[in-house]
Amino acid sequence: MSDHGRRIARNAAVVAGATLVSRLLGFVRDIIVAFALGAGLFADAFFVAFRIPNLLRRLFGEGSLTMAFIPIYSRLMEEEGEEAAQAMARSAAIWLAVVLIGIILAVELLARPLTMAIAPGFLDNLEQFAVTVDLVRICFPYVVLICGVALCMGILNSRNHFLAPALAPVALNVSLIGAALFGYFMGYNVAYCMAYGVLVGGAAQWLLQQPFLARTGFSWRGPWSWRNPGVARMGMLMLPTVFGAAVYQLNILLGTLLASFLPVGSVSYLYYADRLVQFPLGVFGIAISTAALPSLSRLAARGEMAEYDEALSASLGLTLFISLPAAAGLIGLAGPVIGLLFERGAFTPEAVTATANALVAYSAGLPFIALSRPLVAGFYALEDTRTPVKIAVLCLAANIGLGVLLMQFLAHVGLALAVSASSLLNFGLLYVLLRRRRGASLLPAGAALRILLLSVLIGGGAFLSAGWRPWWVLLIPVWVVVYMFLSLAMGLKEARLFADMFRSRVRRKLAGRK
Incomplete structure (x- = not known):
């Protein structure tokens, strides 16, 4: 070889080792969620609501941004040097935040028709539909946090650091486990507690990346531009990748839509x-x-x-x-x-x-x-x-x-x-x-x-x-x-x-x- x-x-061994820890903890999370939520109305509502911000994570995060970001960032490092690559990353972060905040505001206003489009079968049970709408509104701001994590992943991977991004899901799992147990033992609705736990977990994942970025020499402080040529090139690559990620996630969402017509x-x-x-x-x-x-x-x-x-x-x-x-x-x-x-x-x-x-x-x-x-x-x-x-x-x-x-x-x-x-x-x-x-x-x-x-x-x-x-x-x-x-x-x-x-x-x- x-x-x-x-x-x-x-490098894959580093990612696999860190991901193994995360996935094992994820199984603990699923065991606890299965115990607390089961497989009924509130469980279906939470999984649908959590899947919607994950769609945007795939669209603007690791499904498109990271895949388009790494080749451009790597080429800039090779051809123009460190400063040009960092300026491009900062500019990409500004654009990402602006786009995602706009999408979040739109989803908060349109949560009901969005839920109707994603899980129309839930309309047969008005309680389940109303719960899903509430959970969508709570969970959705997670998207700006997790897409920020995906950008950090692209920067770190391009700089040959793979550990921190692979460990990031640990923070989400810990947050969801804590939220589920808190809701169950305190007598609160577990699905709603977990929805708020999603936001806490997203913030924790982003904060986890920052010390590792600093160690590699990257800084968020420095030059950036609305018209950065590297971001423009990345945007051209992202157009088809966003569509491709949309197709992939549409597979999942249409599967959820079809499953919503099947028994509870x-x-x-x-x-x-x-x-x-x-x-x-x-x-x-x-x-x-x-x-x-x-x-x-x-x-x-x-x-x-x-x-x-x-x-x-x-x-x-x-x-x-x-x-x-x-x-x-x-x-x-x-x-x-x-x-x-x-x-x-x-x-x-x-x-x-x-x-x-x-x-x-x-x-x-x-x-x-x-x-x-x-x-x-x-x-x-x-x-x-x-x-x-x-x-x-x-x-x-x-x-x-x-x-x-x-x-x-x-x-x-x-x-x-x-x-x-x-x-x-x-x-x-x-x-x-x-x-x-x-x-x-x-x-x-x-x-x-x-x-x-x-x-x-x-x-x-x-x-x-x-x-x-x-x-x-x-x-x-x-x-x-x-x-x-x-x-x-x-x-x-x-x-x-x-x-x-x-x-x-x-x-x-x-x-x-x-």
Whole structure:
């Protein structure tokens, strides 16, 4: 594996480690929320209300701004130096604040029609609709805070710092856990307490980034301009990326819209299942693409395209090596995992079964979602933001069409299957077009086949062990070790990289003790 691939792997390991802490705490949060809220009226209302500011976070945050910001910031650092890059970042922050504050004011005034558009099925239950409108108004200002965090992430990642942005969700999780427990034990409405907890968590995430920005030498004080040319270039890149992010989030929101026509609890089943899929996706899949984008952007800015191809190939190989067995394990252990994490309080055995079925359907698409992220980063590093958008529009149509069809027969599980199918289509189109553009094989078929065979083996073993309570939990690390051992025996370079990284860390720790 090339030096660029090893650098991406090291940075991804930092992101993955920090994200692992955040996601584990996120599971604690979900357990507490499931206990306090269950899967009923107030839970559905809160999840819909919280999803709306997350839409804007994706549109103006890490879904578009960060992806457009990093290539421009990296190019300015290479071509014009530190001062020009910092001035561009300050100017971008001013523009972001102005746009988002305007959107917040509009949403506060139009919360009712917005909620009606997002979850029209809630109109059948006027209490649920009214609660959702209230929670939208409380939660929505979170968007300006979390998009500020996304801008900080772009600055820090471009300056080779990955830890603080990956740790930021810890602050949100702590805030939501505290809000849920406070509401439950003090006898207040838990959904409303958590809505205010969202705002506290957003402020805490932004404040967490500031000491790390200062350590890297970045300062918010200094020159900025309404007409900064770097911001103008970033804006041109953002136009299609905002649309592309809108398409991606529209997938989620239309899924929520369709689920609102299904029996009460369907939105929550999909939410909890998606949270579990997001665990390996966030810890490893997103970590690799996050670490890859700055490296790919620098290589593209320098014109080092052979190294660019090697770095992208390494990113895809690492992603597949982790995401495929993760998906197999989730499918094999869907029921026991959901039961262990959520079956308590208001979360009934029926809710466990419904959520586990959704988890199996979502997990089938996990590898394709994960593999698409480095490919999109590859396009963005080349400052091509249009191609991923065109593909996303096609996949949106496929997702909605399949969702409407499959929900007639499989209810909420059909919606999850539609997401997986459209994710496969998205990956396939991105890969074919980028491979054709670069004229290079980005993912060796032999390695992919070996990883697939090993993943099927591990998934089958996990499925057979699912009934061995409580031993199935203890066997999870055994399956991980078996997978790594067999991968090394089959000569997979991704396994060798992980083994080398583990050995080097052990040596450093032993040397430190001496």
